[in-house]
Amino acid sequence: MNTALPVVARDPIVVKGMETTHTRIGLCPKKEWCSVHRSIPAVRTIQALDVDVTESCNLACFYCYKKDKEDAHIDEATAKNALDWLLAASGDNRDLMVNFMGGEPFLAFEVIKKMVLYGKCRAAQMGKAMRFGVTTNMTKLTDESLEFCRRFKMDFLCSVDGIPEVQNENRPLRGGGPSSPAVEKNAPKILAYQPTALARATLTPRSARVLVENAKYFVRLGFRAMIFCPAVNCEWKPEDLEVVRSQYEQMGEFYIEKLLSKEPIRIREFEQGIQSLHAKTESSNSCGAGKGLVHVDINGNFWPCHQYAPRMCGGQFLMGKLGGPFNDRLRDAFLKIDPPNDYQAGCGDCRAQLTCGGAWCNAECVSLSCNFYKPPEAFCHLRRILHDQVLHTHGYLKAHHPKILESVLNQTQQHID
């Protein structure tokens, strides 16, 4: 290994009320990193930390939940403190995951480098393993950053919406212009290093009509795993939902076709649904937000996940701040979420219960219906459409290709494990 690790003086963390303590013990008040231990939660079961390394982004996606972004990066001291916090807040957990988010994380690549080296080295000495991942739009990737990611085995979650027409419409460059050329240039590089990298597409009413085309496009780019997440903060008209139904039917056929080929693909929402159907157990809310996962923003604030932006509910989902106390009562409420009781009370006799499991994303529930436990109506419609297709796909595989079904189930189980 020959990557130079620059030695940088740590900047102060401004913590309200700490000045008095510094004065009392006579320490230089430039910083007090170990105050991060004031923020350690009572229940030390955090395993994953999402870190906003920057607010800055070179794209201007129309559905972005961060409308008022600033061109600011996390400072190195806060970043390292966040890793120290995770090492302590994880208790006896030995496998830790840190995911870089943004903005576009690669705009703050220098911070990422320092965090990865520091976190890996420190965790190793403490007998823990710290893995790193990055959620990226792929447009700012360089050979240097890719080589760094390869060397430290970083995982990629690639945000991309689909064919150039959709990508450029939904995710244009910030100053205007298409983003798809950069995506097409960099995606193969990522996939050459990590063939299992996941393409994450946001499904909007605008892009619904080419859902299958998008999936085929991802396969042409080299992706073998993908997920289509509906943007529920868009207006879904009945005709849009019909388009989605038709597209999911074709998607099911495409999925089966690829499963039977020599180069099978993974469509995450199909896999999860099939797993639930096969096990005949209701899909539980698998979101770890506020439980094993915590998000830290560039200012060192803790949130249950990246979606709980400061503006949501007057910022009252703030779980704490590095150096300040942690909101254990709020965390306790997250830890004790009881999906069957809390989510499915309003599900009645909905046919999709087995594959849906109720509210999928609490943050979206809050932002759209102001009810932590109840998803917006559009979400329910989309889940029922997906359920119907998953049911059909599962039935077909079970009847005609049981071995293929078994391999799908095994893959899903591995992913869950």
Place this chain on the structure above:
Amino acid sequence: MVRLRGKRCIVSTVRRPFMTGYWPDISVVFRELGLAQMSVSSLEHLDVQNQFLCALAGTASEAAVFKPAMIGFKWSAADMRSREQLRAAHTSATFLGDCSRQVITAALRALAQQVGGKNSLIDVQFKQWDLFGDWQRGKESLNDVFNSFYSTEQRLGSLMFFSSFQETPEQLWEYIYDRPQVRIGWIANDLATCSDLAQLEHYRRKNPALKNLETQANTGLWPHVILPATQTNTKILPALVAALAEITRCGTIEIIPARLMPECGAGPLFSAEEYVTALLAIYKDDRIPLRMVGPQLWVADRIDRDDSLASSLQSAGASIAVLANGDMYAGEASVGLDAWRIGNVLEESDALRWERLDAIPEAFSSSTAPSQCRSCEWRYRCGGVDCSISLLNERQSGQPADWESLFQLYCAPRKALFEEALWDSVANSVQAGNGRARELIECHETGINLRPAPLPANNQKQ
């Protein structure tokens, strides 16, 4: 016996006649007095203890939430057995001085053959030799240690060496990253004479060791610091520890009275009372992570254990010390004492007197040796006084009056910390018991509320 201290209630002994049935009103008393916390430090049987705690708290319905410390059950047979088990699972070798490759490999091979079973851990330490002084050769010695484990059934636990940190190699993080077993320590002798905060500030700005330590910690090194406590620095011990925690980005800090460290020589004795006060202040300082400071760490590791423990690897006869000339002793504290010399690994490899190592646990059986330990309610959590203290006393014979002071420096802080830790353990359990009810998140445009969740229908009667 129940003792009240502020808003806390200390129950120090509960025996059979005082089972729950005989204490019907204690929970009322507890609430009436508005007690916030309670400590139960000695109970005869676990079930009695559980029942008693439940009655006393009145707030928690499950005994399990308390996880009470179990104290005072086992006696020497089990005690000795646990030491044998410990030795079979975990041993340590300390190399003192600039040891050659032959000495290192011969000593580790001999140790692996003699003690420790399959998959047992061996911790290796280098002391009195700054590997950073000649880092190239230092790395070779570390490699010798790694290589020694390729063909054995034992595993390398940690590999620690101590440096003065006057100079540090570049790209040290790379070396550490590839070999996570390696820990690097610093003995903070410079801070032993630090008497006030101004001096501490001066050290922080001027001392090259502290600067290098900070630089390396900032690049990912997780150092271990041994801080000798002296009469001079005890007054500012909490500030020293806070400063070190910051400089090392929360490396581990082990506080040892300088008088109990053979390498520090026989410094002046100081009052155990003052030392205890300082340690308790550190324990209660929320800026200092509990599990990263010793002897707090030592106590925290033991408070919830229910097996009988030895006070250290050396007391269990599971530690050897090897000098540069190949002389091997039954632990670091016994170096120089002929009675505990096992032999020379280079010259007498076939005639090493391992029985001397075997004799350590019995000779210093903590629960039987010092009279103070026999009646101590913490004897099974503590494991008794460490044999290094007794050996130190033996080495410094001619000053018998020192024994009590040495003993107190070792014992008093542990007792005090055990009591504090138990307080916290019980208080946390009571708090957790109260917080078991669920709360639902209610969202509004302007904020959120947490409101108690209704009990599920089938639990309504509870």
